[in-house]
Amino acid sequence: MPDTEVRITKPTQRSTEGVTWRKNKPLEKGLATEAVVPSSPTIADEYDVIVIGAGFSGLVADRDLRSTASTLLVEARDRIGGRTWVAKVDGEDVELGGRFVHWHQPHLYNETIRYGKRKYIKSLPHPTGPPDYHFTTNNHTTTIDPLTTASKLEKFYKDFVSVNDTTPEAFLHPPPPLRETRRHQMDVSPQDRPLFEAALQMFGLDRPEETGFLNVARYIASSDSGTKLLEKGGTYSLGGGGTTALARSILAEFTGGVLFRSPVVGISQDGADGRVRVTTRDGRTVLARYVVNTMPLNVLSTITFSPPLSGFEREVVERGHVGRGGKVILALEDGNVPRPFFASAATSAITSSSGCDFVASFHKAISPTDGSVIRAVGFLALSTESPDLTTEASSEKILRSYEALVPEAKVEEYSVHDWRSDPFARGTWACLPAGFGDGKYWDELRRGHGNVVMASGDWAVGWRGFIDGAVEQGVIAAQRVKGLLRGVKV
Numbered sequence: 272m273p274d275t276e277v278r279i280t281k282p283t284q285r286s287t288e289g290v291t292w293r294k295n296k297p298l299e300k301g302l303a304t305e306a307v308v309p310s311s312p313t314i315a316d317e318y319d320v321i322v323i324g325a326g327f328s329g330l331v332a333d334r335d336l337r338s339t340a341s342t343l344l345v346e347a348r349d350r351i352g353g354r355t356w357v358a359k360v361d362g363e364d365v366e367l368g369g370r371f372v373h374w375h376q377p378h379l380y381n382e383t384i385r386y387g388k389r390k391y392i393k394s395l396p397h398p399t400g401p402p403d404y405h406f407t408t409n410n411h412t413t414t415i416d417p418l419t420t421a422s423k424l425e426k427f428y429k430d431f432v433s434v435n436d437t438t439p440e441a442f443l444h445p446p447p448p449l450r451e452t453r454r455h456q457m458d459v460s461p462q463d464r465p466l467f468e469a470a471l472q473m474f475g476l477d478r479p480e481e482t483g484f485l486n487v488a489r490y491i492a493s494s495d496s497g498t499k500l501l502e503k504g505g506t507y508s509l510g511g512g513g514t515t516a517l518a519r520s521i522l523a524e525f526t527g528g529v530l531f532r533s534p535v536v537g538i539s540q541d542g543a544d545g546r547v548r549v550t551t552r553d554g555r556t557v558l559a560r561y562v563v564n565t566m567p568l569n570v571l572s573t574i575t576f577s578p579p580l581s582g583f584e585r586e587v588v589e590r591g592h593v594g595r596g597g598k599v600i601l602a603l604e605d606g607n608v609p610r611p612f613f614a615s616a617a618t619s620a621i622t623s624s625s626g627c628d629f630v631a632s633f634h635k636a637i638s639p640t641d642g643s644v645i646r647a648v649g650f651l652a653l654s655t656e657s658p659d660l661t662t663e664a665s666s667e668k669i670l671r672s673y674e675a676l677v678p679e680a681k682v683e684e685y686s687v688h689d690w691r692s693d694p695f696a697r698g699t700w701a702c703l704p705a706g707f708g709d710g711k712y713w714d715e716l717r718r719g720h721g722n723v724v725m726a727s728g729d730w731a732v733g734w735r736g737f738i739d740g741a742v743e744q745g746v747i748a749a750q751r752v753k754g755l756l757r758g759v760k761v
Contacts, residue, residue: 283304283305284304285307286301286306286358289301290661290686292666292669303360305357305516309531310531314557315341319340319341320342321561321563322344322562323535323549323562323563323565326352326353326354326741327353329346329745330522332748332749333527334522337524340756343530344529345551352518353567353696353741354690354700356368357516360686364513367598370508373503376733378734378742382521388511390511391511391516392507406615406617407615412678417613423466469630472652473615473630473631473650474490475596476594476651483704486703486707493733533555534694535551536574536575537550537575538577539576540578547723560722561723567698571588578721592698594698594700595697596699598651599651599669600646600648601647601649602645608677608680612632613631613634614632615630615632629649629652629676631649632648634646701728713730724752
């Protein structure tokens with residue numbers, strides 16, 4: 272039996288990451304999770320391949336290379352999963368990062384079948400039909416009809432991507448650059464514009480002007496339509512241990528070495544021997560013939576590459592993506608909160624007074640351990656001036672902001688991982704900024720950097736910013752490295 276299978280069967284441990292706030296109790300820092308994995312007892316000085324990052328891109332690349340090369344997996348955190356992981360809170364599984372799956376996401380869905388997880392795919396609860404839709408603008412919250420809203424949004428999205436009679440599917444392989452001010456060209460009534468702007472801001476949890484037009488068009492094309500994006504990209508998730516259970520299953524097939532709590536600070540390939548040197552923060556250097564680098568886009572600017580990245584690579588790395596919002600899992604007292612519900616706020620309703628403002632929330636579930644508690648997911652718009660979400664001092668701002676979005680809510684508890692302040696993520700999912708579509712920038716990153724193959728869901732060809740995109744890039748990276756080891760460029 273491979274030693275990785277022994278490693279990951281240890282009891283649930285605590286990560287150093289994540290916090291839970293509870294009313295009238297001390298802040299709990301560092302949450303229990305089955306994602307924590309110890310390092311291998313011995314680490315060699317050289318491998319055929321080093322894979323940097325134990326998110327889904329790295330785990331899949333490692334697994335697919337297991338019979339081809341000696342491999343080392345290097346991870347900055349104390350756990351697997353990257354920007355996805357499940358914490359144990361009050362005996363329940365809480366997804367603190369990416370969580371969505373759908374059978375139209377081919378790479379991820381294939382993984383659920385491979386590991387017998389398909390039976391755990393579950394939908395958000397809508398037991399009595401569409402959820403109540405609460406919309407906030409100008410500090411006023413109203414309830415609007417969900418079916419009418421869906422119809423309006425579908426028209427918004429269709430018109431938004433209809434540029435010179437171009438269909439949404441064209442943006443999977445886009446034409447020359449298009450204007451990024453498309454939202455200002457839209458013929459939308461003053462009454463409906465706040466709803467339209469609120470829908471656009473959900474793509475990156477940022478102001479619509481920060482989100483690239485092609486980024487929105489790509490999501491719509493991947494889902495067949497705008498309103499179907501909510502179904503295919505935001506309705507179904509995994510039970511049975513969630514994303515962490517799936518990540519553990521992938522790791523169980525890997526037979527190489529693993530090195531955790533080891534942030535990479537430098538990647539050098541200047542030596543005459545042609546080897547790549549990977550240096551960690553504690554000064555350890557390990558050599559490899561090839562490296563698969565799966566670090567998120569917003570982290571790459573903190574790494575010293577030698578030789579430096581090319582001009583196009585450097586430009587996109589320095590700019591990064593604009594997905595820097597926040598996700599909070601809340602426990603609400605089951606009083607006046609409608610079930611199910613969806614709430615959102617218009618851009619005009621986002622103030623900067625607290626620095627952390629909820630822009631959307633939806634009903635997730637009734638607590639299986641306490642039927643009087645509603646679980647909800649809330650999304651925050653954050654800025655560089657926003658407070659650290661993991662401190663006691665920020666709790667009052669979080670509570671006040673959430674109750675402004677959902678006035679009936681009484682928050683009993685919440686759990687959060689502050690991805691924006693996380694040095695190994697520096698943001699949530701990839702939302703590309705205005706001016707950055709597909710083309711020269713992403714072609715350069717996907718082409719790789721010498722003997723370093725770049726692989727991240729942040730520049731996936733398909734479901735960019737989703738777990739599916741991460742799996743896709745891991746598959747492609749492993750395929751390329753297998754070819755390179757045989758002397759064939761793939």
